[in-house]
Each structure stands twice: as structure tokens, then as C-alpha cells.
Amino acid sequence: MVIDDLNKNGGLLGTQVQLVPYDTRGDGTEAVNAVKRLTGQDKVIGIIGPNASGQAIPISSVLEEMKVPDIATVATNPKVTIVDGKVKPYNFRVCFIDPYQGAAAAGYAFDVLKAKNAAILYDVADDYSQGLTQFFEKTFTEKGGKIVAKEAFKTGDVDFRAPLTKIKESNPDVIFMPYFFKEVALSSKQARELGIKATLMGGDGWPSEQLISMAKDAVEGSYFVNHLDFNDPEVAGFRTKYKTAFGKDVELNGFLAYDATNMLIDAVKRANSFDPIKITAALETTNMTGITGKIVIGKDTHNPENKDAAIIKIVNGEYIFQQKYAVH
Amino acid sequence: MDLSWYYLKGILMFAGINMIPVLGLVLLTGFTGLFSFGNAAFMSIGGYTTAFMMIKLGVPFVPSLLIGGIVASLGALVIGKFTLKLKGDYFCIATLGFGEALRLILDNFQYFGGARGWAGIPLKTNLTTVIVMDIIAVIIMANIVKSRHGRNMIAVREEELASQVIGINVFKTKMLSFVISAFYGGIGGGLLASYLGFLQPKMFALTKSTELIIIVIFGGLGSISGGVIGSLVLIILPELLRSFANWRLVIYGIVVVFIMIARPEGLIGGKEITFKGIYNLFKKISNKNKINLGNTEEGGS
Amino acid sequence: MTNFLQQLINGLSIGSVYALMAVGYSLVYSIMNFSNFAHGGVIMFGAYFGYFFITLYKLPFPVAFIASGLCAGILAVVIQRIAYKPLMDRKAPFLYFIISAMGVSIFLENIVVATIGPTFRTYPAIFSELPIKIGMLNIGRIDLMMFVISAFCLGFLIYLIDFTKIGKAIQATAYNMKASTLMGINADRIIIIVFAVGGILADIAGVLFGMKYTVYPQIGNITIKSFIAAVFGGLGSIKGAVIGSILLGVIETLASGYFSSQYRDLIAFALLIFILIVRPVGLMGKVTEDKA
Numbered sequence: 001m002v003i004d005d006l007n008k009n010g011g012l013l014g015t016q017v018q019l020v021p022y023d024t025r026g027d028g029t030e031a032v033n034a035v036k037r038l039t040g041q042d043k044v045i046g047i048i049g050p051n052a053s054g055q056a057i058p059i060s061s062v063l064e065e066m067k068v069p070d071i072a073t074v075a076t077n078p079k080v081t082i083v084d085g086k087v088k089p090y091n092f093r094v095c096f097i098d099p100y101q102g103a104a105a106a107g108y109a110f111d112v113l114k115a116k117n118a119a120i121l122y123d124v125a126d127d128y129s130q131g132l133t134q135f136f137e138k139t140f141t142e143k144g145g146k147i148v149a150k151e152a153f154k155t156g157d158v159d160f161r162a163p164l165t166k167i168k169e170s171n172p173d174v175i176f177m178p179y180f181f182k183e184v185a186l187s188s189k190q191a192r193e194l195g196i197k198a199t200l201m202g203g204d205g206w207p208s209e210q211l212i213s214m215a216k217d218a219v220e221g222s223y224f225v226n227h228l229d230f231n232d233p234e235v236a237g238f239r240t241k242y243k244t245a246f247g248k249d250v251e252l253n254g255f256l257a258y259d260a261t262n263m264l265i266d267a268v269k270r271a272n273s274f275d276p277i278k279i280t281a282a283l284e285t286t287n288m289t290g291i292t293g294k295i296v297i298g299k300d301t302h303n304p305e306n307k308d309a310a311i312i313k314i315v316n317g318e319y320i321f322q323q324k325y326a327v328h
Numbered sequence: 329m330d331l332s333w334y335y336l337k338g339i340l341m342f343a344g345i346n347m348i349p350v351l352g353l354v355l356l357t358g359f360t361g362l363f364s365f366g367n368a369a370f371m372s373i374g375g376y377t378t379a380f381m382m383i384k385l386g387v388p389f390v391p392s393l394l395i396g397g398i399v400a401s402l403g404a405l406v407i408g409k410f411t412l413k414l415k416g417d418y419f420c421i422a423t424l425g426f427g428e429a430l431r432l433i434l435d436n437f438q439y440f441g442g443a444r445g446w447a448g449i450p451l452k453t454n455l456t457t458v459i460v461m462d463i464i465a466v467i468i469m470a471n472i473v474k475s476r477h478g479r480n481m482i483a484v485r486e487e488e489l490a491s492q493v494i495g496i497n498v499f500k501t502k503m504l505s506f507v508i509s510a511f512y513g514g515i516g517g518g519l520l521a522s523y524l525g526f527l528q529p530k531m532f533a534l535t536k537s538t539e540l541i542i543i544v545i546f547g548g549l550g551s552i553s554g555g556v557i558g559s560l561v562l563i564i565l566p567e568l569l570r571s572f573a574n575w576r577l578v579i580y581g582i583v584v585v586f587i588m589i590a591r592p593e594g595l596i597g598g599k600e601i602t603f604k605g606i607y608n609l610f611k612k613i614s615n616k617n618k619i620n621l622g623n624t625e626e627g628g629s
Numbered sequence: 630m631t632n633f634l635q636q637l638i639n640g641l642s643i644g645s646v647y648a649l650m651a652v653g654y655s656l657v658y659s660i661m662n663f664s665n666f667a668h669g670g671v672i673m674f675g676a677y678f679g680y681f682f683i684t685l686y687k688l689p690f691p692v693a694f695i696a697s698g699l700c701a702g703i704l705a706v707v708i709q710r711i712a713y714k715p716l717m718d719r720k721a722p723f724l725y726f727i728i729s730a731m732g733v734s735i736f737l738e739n740i741v742v743a744t745i746g747p748t749f750r751t752y753p754a755i756f757s758e759l760p761i762k763i764g765m766l767n768i769g770r771i772d773l774m775m776f777v778i779s780a781f782c783l784g785f786l787i788y789l790i791d792f793t794k795i796g797k798a799i800q801a802t803a804y805n806m807k808a809s810t811l812m813g814i815n816a817d818r819i820i821i822i823v824f825a826v827g828g829i830l831a832d833i834a835g836v837l838f839g840m841k842y843t844v845y846p847q848i849g850n851i852t853i854k855s856f857i858a859a860v861f862g863g864l865g866s867i868k869g870a871v872i873g874s875i876l877l878g879v880i881e882t883l884a885s886g887y888f889s890s891q892y893r894d895l896i897a898f899a900l901l902i903f904i905l906i907v908r909p910v911g912l913m914g915k916v917t918e919d920k921a
Contacts, residue, residue: 029531032524033342033567040335057447058526066334079447124891125435125530127444152891154432156850158842159646161639162885162893169632182749186842193760194635194767214751214843363727410905416723417664417864421856422905428853429898436891534850538735545728574743581736588729589715 020044031055032062039066045276046264048257049073056080056091063090069280071263073256078131081302092283092302094260094295095227096309098128101203102135102178104309105225108325109174109201110143112311113223119149119172119198121163121187123179126155132178132203148172153183160187161194168196176201181208188218199223207312207319216317226310228255229321259290337455339567344458345519347559348465350543351552352512357541358549359473360505361485362412363420366427367513368536370400372529373430374514375521376440379449382522389452393518400514401507408506412499427537434529445528453523461519462556465512469552472508481505482550542580548593631765636886637879642772644878646838648779648871650855651862653830655870656786660803660823662865663723664856666730667708669849670737671828675701675835676844677741680750690755698832705828706821708733734849741846749845756840771841778837782830783871789826790867799823857897861904863914873912 020042031050038044039062047063047070050056056075063070072080072093081091109115118140123129137147149170151163164187167175175191175198177184184206191200200222207226211219228235235255242254263286268274271282286297295304308324349371356362374396381392411422435443472478480501483491492498521527547558566576654668678697682688688696712729741747756774760767790796801809802819810816838848855874862873877897885893904911 029342029520029524033338036335036338037567040333040338057445058524061451061525062338079444123443125432125443127442127528130442130444152889154435154891154894156847157893158851159639159643161642162636162882163890165632165635165639166886166890182843182845185751193769195760195762195765210749210751357724361722361724363724410902414905414909416727417658418860418905418909420664420727421860422901424853425857425898425901429895432892432895432898534853538731541728541731542735574739577735577739578743581732581734581739584732584735585712585729588721588725588732589712592721592725 029058032058035059035062035070039063039068044068045268045274046071046279048260048264050075056093060088060091064088067280068276069264069267069283071260071283073260087300087302090280092263092297094256094263094290094304095204097303098131099135101225101309102132102137103139104311104325105132105176105178105201105203105223106136106139106145107143108223108225108311109176110140110145112323112325113174113199115145115173115199117146117148117170117172118174118176119151119167119170120147120176120178121151121153121160121167122177123155123183124152126179128203128205129179133176136176136178153187155179155183157183158186159190161190164191164194164196167191168194172198174199174201178203178205180205181211184219185211185214188222189215192218201225212314212317219314220316222314223322224312224314225325226312226319229310229312229319232321259295262290263288263295339564341453341455341458341523343560343563344455344462345453345516345523346540346543346563347462347516347556348519349509349513349516350540350547350555350559351465351469352509352516353540353544354547354550354552354555355469355472355481355512356505356509357544358551358555359478359485360481360502362502362505363416363541364423364506364509365420365534365537365541366407366423366425366430367509367540368532368534369427369430370403370510370513371517371520371536372434372527372532373400373403373510373517375517375527375532376434376446377514378518379446379521379527380440382450382452383448389450389522393515396518397511397514400510400517404507404510405503408503412502412506424534424537427532428534431529431533441527443529445526447526449521449525449527451522451525453519458519461515465515466552466556469512473552477501477504542584545584545587551593632886633883635766636882638766638768638772639886640879640882641776641875642769642878643882644875645772645775645779646834646841646851647855647858647874647878649775649782649830649834649837650852651859651870651874652779652782652786652867653827653834654852654855655859655862655864655867656830657823657827658859659865659867660799661713661820662803663726664730664864665827666727666856667712667733667737668827668831669852670734671701671705671708671831672835672838672852673741673844673846673848674704674737675828675832676839676848677745677750677835678832679836680752680839680844683753683755684750694836697836698829701832701835702825702828705824705831709820709824738846738849747846749843750839751843752840769841771837775837775841778833779871779874782833783867786826786867795819795822854894854897857901860911861900863911866911866913869911869913876912 020038035047038047045068047068050072056070056072057079059070067090069090069092072091073095075093075095078097078099080093081088109118120133120136122133137150140147149167149172151166153160153163175196177187177200184202188200200219202222202224204224204226206224238255238258263283264279266288267279267282267286271278273279284297284299284302286295288295297304308326311322311325312319313322314320349367353364353367356364356367377399378392378396381387381395382389387395407423407426411419411426414422434440440446480491480496483496484498484501488498517532543558543562544555546562547554547556569576650672654665657665657668675697678700679693682693682696683690712733713726716725716729756770760769761773790799798809798814798819799822801812801814802816806816835848854877858874858877859870861877862869862871877900880900881893881896884896
């Protein structure tokens, strides 16, 4: 959609932009093959996506070999941009990272919700979930809270009552559920079925139309960490435009993809060139405001620095923005 | 279609890497008749072992690969002990079970990165290495098949009871086949690890085992050349048809059923492409021409 | 104590899910002596059939249920016709059947992904979401339904096979197809009936599963646990499949609750290994051929 607008308005630096889309099917190997094709065959100047860290990490060697920059959208694993203390020259991202998200959730739970005991239910087969869990646990205990239960399941599981019963037993104030909306819907419903009354919390994998349609009552009064406030008036314009163009509500990834695309376009304009190497250099000094917040790319990390996390509460099936929370 | 060499090289390497586990499966399923749903597990054993050897112990690439293959074979020894005595169905489900079980264990094993994967594996796989290994793999496999062991395997596949009667140690034969297929799988896994620089347990889930089997079936169950050509076709073709990715598996499903019903010998048809075979083919064609010329001459005069 | 009881209930309900899925699979196995790996795909289709009949065609639940059962039954028979019958006629080696079944299952899963799309669908809430409370324990309504229905299905199958004329025909065909044909049994028709019943059972499992856990193309993967449960209980014994499934559900849940939830799936595989070592024919399997 962004590309279409851009082309309508005279294109980028005077040329029309073409979008070459590939689906990585959530698989790291597919991602590598796709990126090889994009860089070698299609000769793209920049890549938007992939969305998951599991794919963003393996493509870095291809990017370095072909010298083409990539902006990951929702890849939150720190290793996407930094490995062994060194930043990867061609990987960037437009979202905040797991450590930040997990810590934000923990901080909010302890400081604002005044939770003393927390339980965690996480997906052991998912790197995103493991990442958030690790940092939630760290921050929560550092602040003086206690993790009373830490149970796991595997992606694809549909029945969570065994671990949930154990969690119920431990009587937590808050249950952290850092995984994606499908499992969230199922597990939250089952939790309520079991009579669990604790407040539920989650990360940016939560927001989705299906979460509300499936588990509206179960997630009533829950909180989650998000990249932005959906109801922010600045965002509303984008949402309507999206809905008109595609007939559906925009999902989280859409917001970030929008920002990522604009980040790339901004870099091209500043580099005033289509040379991927120059674009990469320009990306390193990005300082713009996207619909997901301020995006200031740190040269050493290629991550947006100090990006605000938004805490959202689900009330009556609506996402109500609570506050911006920064990790101390 | 104008293909960039870089891209093409990548696909060729990928096909070549997968070819080796496929060859292992050709031996196991094609020649010995054992349908394993878990050979991707051997790839993962090989892959992680190779990565471990290189990263933690600093062992150079090729020895790491070989150790990876050996460890995978050891795994097969253990698994085989439990499963090879079972009837076909049971063996399928059991290997499936082992494959998934191993993946689960790896998902939880944080030392190897767990589900989040292990990044930072040195990139040592290049096209030359892959081609060399492929050639070696094919030659060794061809020799195995021609040997007494290979013939035993075929006998076991065809008629297990009869083989036992003539004195073939069915269990040992099956185990040999299983172990070799594991070794090949392990090498493939190691090559893959060093090609991607990154390993994740879910790369070796049931889908991978299924993909390997599909290639074997497509190329032809008892054919080494089938395995080679099958790998090339079924890995390169989908890359070229990337836009139809969603339908790829649908077509695979149909093709598999079709092959079973109409042409179980697969693409190659149970025969092997050998140098002699190609020579004979040329001879046949040139003979035909000679006869034609003869006729014309006769007719002309 | 309540914790234990609650986990027990959890285990029984998961076990019922596995049992419902295993019943149809085991029926086909006991008659045809082969693992219909495509069974998972039929279950998944059953879930989708039910879903679309209810949401798209707005049929009332009982009608939708029956309609989807018919569709699934027909699907199962079609699969048999296309993918298995040609092999049977040719007396193909058993390996081919499994491969063909695998092909069908891949096809089924991916045709859904390619056409309708991989996102999951939710059944509208037909039954009350509120659990039944007994003291401190909570039992989901759908779970209770699944438990009761799987018991009912098992009972029905036992009745069908042991006590009716058709049942005897099925047993005879399973025992020796040639001889039964000589006795005047139309083996082909029996096979169709068996697959159709298997399909209907798959549909029941699918619809209930979909109601409880959402509808998505990969439902077939859960069936793998049912296969394991069927092996555990004894391939070829329908009672074994049901009992094996319930046991698997309970053991899996208790282990998850008392040891570690991360390794829950490993329990299934551990049980598999255990039974393969100790008693390879399964709990209720007999060394000689025994059906139902």
C-alpha cells in the first residue's frame, strides 16, 4: 500500500518502485532461499521483513555477502542484530527487542499492578516466547517479585489444562502468557474454565481480531505490551486506509511493516541513491517518527533505541491504552 | 530465464546437501523396504554434532562432518535395536515417534540453543565440497547396493520370510541399512548446518522426514539415480516456481498417490543410469540410423 | 487432592479426544490391516465441514452434524477408491499403501492451506462455555460430551461388529477376504462400509475437536498421538485403541502436572517405547489375529 502511494506520488527519487513478495512459511531455510533469490536474482535494494527472528537470524550471512540491508518487522530476538557483541552490518529492525518487552511486562506487573507473585506459561518450542519469559523472570525477580510457577507447552498444543492446573495451585497474582493469539485464546479460556481468577498478561503476540472473537470474556481485564496504541489518533488514519484497501483490520505486523517500509524509503531519500550499501549507511542514522513511535536507530545496535512500550488493557473487547511504559 | 549465479549456486548447494540424506533413505526404504518417518532426526544429530565439534571443540570442518555422521549412526544402532524387529506399520509409527521425540528434546536443550536455535555456526559448506561429497556418496552407495549386503537388503524387502530361510540374518541386514542411512543423514545435517550457519530443531520436524521420503518416491524407490535426479528436480523446481509455493505440497500429495497407483517405480523406473547404460542407448540410436541409411540405399539403387 | 482429581479429569478429557480420533483409525486397521494415515485428514475435514455448515449455511447444529458426517463418510470412501483400491487390486506390497496414505494426508492438509487459508476458525459457541462445577473441580461441558460420545461409539461398534449380521460379515472379511467372498460376502461392499463408518467416526471427532479447540489445517498432527495410543492399546483392537487413548491422556496429564509440562509429548513416545519393548502387540492386542 505504501509502495502504491509512493509510486502514485512520483515514485522514489524519480523512479517507480516494485515490490517483490515471497512467503517464507515461517521456516528459516525457506527464508534463506528466498533472500538468496531476492538479492541474487531479483536484485532488490532492500528487504522488508521477515517477521520472525527464527528467519531473520539465518539470513544475515546472505545479506552480508550480497550487501543488501534488511529491516525486520516483528523480530524481537536480540540475536537478529547483534551476535557475540558485534552488530550485524546489514540487519536492522523496527521493533523493540525481547529483553525490553519481557522487562516492560514484568516492570508494569510489579510497579503498577502491584503483583507480588507471578506465574509464567510459555511455549518451549518458540524462541520469541522463550525470550520474553527469560527477561520477564529476570526483571520481576530483580524487583523483588516471586515467580511461583513456570510451566511450558509446545507450539501446536491445544490443551493447557495440565500446566494451568499446576499454576492454579500456586496461586499467582498475575499469569504471564508470552505467546501468540491462538494459544492465548485457548489457554485463557481454559484457565477461566478451571476457575483461575488471576490477571493475565502478555506481549505483542496477543493483539488480533481472533483473540477477541474467541476469548473475549476470558481475556477481559488483561494487559499486554505492545508497540503502539491502536487507538492513537495518529494511527487511526492508517487503520482506515488499510481497511478500505484490504477489507480487513490491520494486524500488528501491518503497522510495523508500514514503518519499516517508510524507514527504507527515508533512507533511500537521504542516501539519494539506489545503491544498497549507501542505503545501509543511511539506515544507520535513521531518526524518524513512525506510526509505532519514534524510531532512532542506534549505530551500534541497529535497533530503535528507547522505543516506548505501550501497555494495553483489554476492556470489553476493546484495546484501551493504559500508558507508555519505559523500563527502568 | 536469466538466473543469477549466486542464486543458482545456493539452490544447487541446497539440493546437493539434501541429496545425501535422500540417498540414505533410498537404501533404507527403496532397497530394504523400511518406511522411516524419522530420518530427519539423523540429520539433526549430525547437524548439531558437527556444530558442536566446530564451535566448542574447534575441530575442522570435514572431521566434524564425519563425526556427525558417526554419532548419527550410533543413534541408529540404539533406535534400531528397539524398532527394527517391528512389523511395517509399527516401524513407521515408532520412527515417527523417535523423530519427534528427538526434536522435542532438542527444543528443550538450552545448551544447543533450544527452540531458539543455534546461530553462529561457521560457514564452511561451498559448492565444491557439496559436489565432491555427492559424488563420493553416490559411488559408495552404488557399491553397497551391488555388494552381497545390498542384495541381502533387496531380498529382505521382497520376501522377508524366504530370506530368513536361506540364511540371511534379517535383523542384521536391516540394521546395516538403517545405520548407513543414518550416517548419510548425519552428513547431510552437518552440511546443512554449515551452509545456513544456523540450526533450529524445527528444521528437522516431521515435515522434513516427509519431504525426504517424497523425493525418494518420486525418483523411484529402488534407484540411486532416482534419488539424485529426484533431489535435483524436487528442490530446484519449487525454487523456480516460488510464486506457487502454497500449491507445491498439494501437488506433491497428488503426485505421491499417483506414483503409487500408476508408476511405483517412480521417475527412473527402478533402473539405474550408468555409463554402460548411456553407451548402450547411444548404440541403439546409431544402429537405428544405420538401418535407415541401409534402406535408403537399397531403395535408391 | 483436588489438584490430583482435577488433573485426572483433565487427563480423561484429553484421553477422550485421542480416543475419538483413534476409534475410526483402529476400525480401519482391524479390518484392512493397514494404517490409514489419511485418517487425520478426514478428521480435519470433518471439523471444517461442520464449521462451514454451521456458519456459511446456517444450519442448526444437529443437521450440520449429520450433514458433515455424511460428507466425511463419503470423503473416506472416495479416498479408499482412489488411493487404496487400485493397490489392493494389484496386491501391491504393504509399503505402497502407507506411502499412498501419506500422500493423501499431505494433499488434504495442504489443499486446505492453499484454498481456504491457514488461519484458524472458531466454531460459534453452541454449548455453554461455563464448566460444570463439582465442588472445587471444573469439568468442561464439551469434554463431558466427548467422553460420553467416545464411550457410546465404542459401545456401538462393539454391538455392530459382534452382534449384527453385517458385523459378522466384516469380521469374516477381515479374517480372510477370499474365503468370505466364496461364502457370498461382497468384500468390496464391506470395505466401503468400513471406510464410511471410519469416516463418520472421524467426523465426530473432528467436529467436537473443532468446537473445543478451533479448526485449522494441521489438526491431523494431533492424530499422531492417537496412532501412538492405538499402538499402545494394541493395533487391531478397537477396545484397545480406546483404552490406550484414555490411558495415554491420563498418564500424559499427570506426568505433565507432577513432573514437567515441557516434556509432555515425550511421555507419549516414552509409552510407545515402553510398550514396544515389554509387549509389542499392545495392551489388548493378541499375538494371533484378532479383530475388534
